[in-house]
Amino acid sequence: MSVRYIIIAVLTLLTANAYAQTDVRSDKNFFAAPIIEVLYYGVTSPSLGYGFALGTEGGVSVGLRGLYVRTLEREVNTLEMTIFARGYILQFDAAKGLFVQLNAGFAIFSIDDKKITVPSDGGTFSFGLSLGWRFLLGNYIFIEPYIRGGYPYYGGAGLSAGVRF
Numbered sequence: 001m002s003v004r005y006i007i008i009a010v011l012t013l014l015t016a017n018a019y020a021q022t023d024v025r026s027d028k029n030f031f032a033a034p035i036i037e038v039l040y041y042g043v044t045s046p047s048l049g050y051g052f053a054l055g056t057e058g059g060v061s062v063g064l065r066g067l068y069v070r071t072l073e074r075e076v077n078t079l080e081m082t083i084f085a086r087g088y089i090l091q092f093d094a095a096k097g098l099f100v101q102l103n104a105g106f107a108i109f110s111i112d113d114k115k116i117t118v119p120s121d122g123g124t125f126s127f128g129l130s131l132g133w134r135f136l137l138g139n140y141i142f143i144e145p146y147i148r149g150g151y152p153y154y155g156g157a158g159l160s161a162g163v164r165f
Helices: 003-021
Strands: 030-040 047-056 060-071 076-088 097-111 122-137 141-151 155-164
Touching (some): 047 155
Antiparallel strands (some): 030 047, 047 060, 060 076, 076 097, 122 141
8 A cells, every 4th residue: 555545544534533523413313314235244245235224313322223135146135133322433422423333133044035034044143343434414414434344244334324303
């Protein structure tokens, strides 16, 4: 990696830090956001997922998150349902900025392109940790790019865009 890219990354982080330090209190009660992700559930191909999240606003947010994931080879379908707890790092009662999120719940699988049913072909507990950044676009709309790692997936990156109520 060249020095130029390191300098650009450091300047970007410093700018983002200054942006997050501005005083934005959460006067909203909850948020709703669709999600799109690319994850790795196995060593073969990446998986594409889409879903929805509902959560509270404030210094520590809690909520529900659902994600339907399908491998690009269309072999395995996964339905992941989790609860989450999120904390904002750079300021306590934030509506924007850097956050860390803990996810815990379950994932059920369907193999060979069958529909997911209960009882399913397989299932397991799902847990992980996400690191992301919330960017406000006005007072009500936001976007959140994030990365995450955990189990039963290895890691992934995603984007949510939502509304604060």
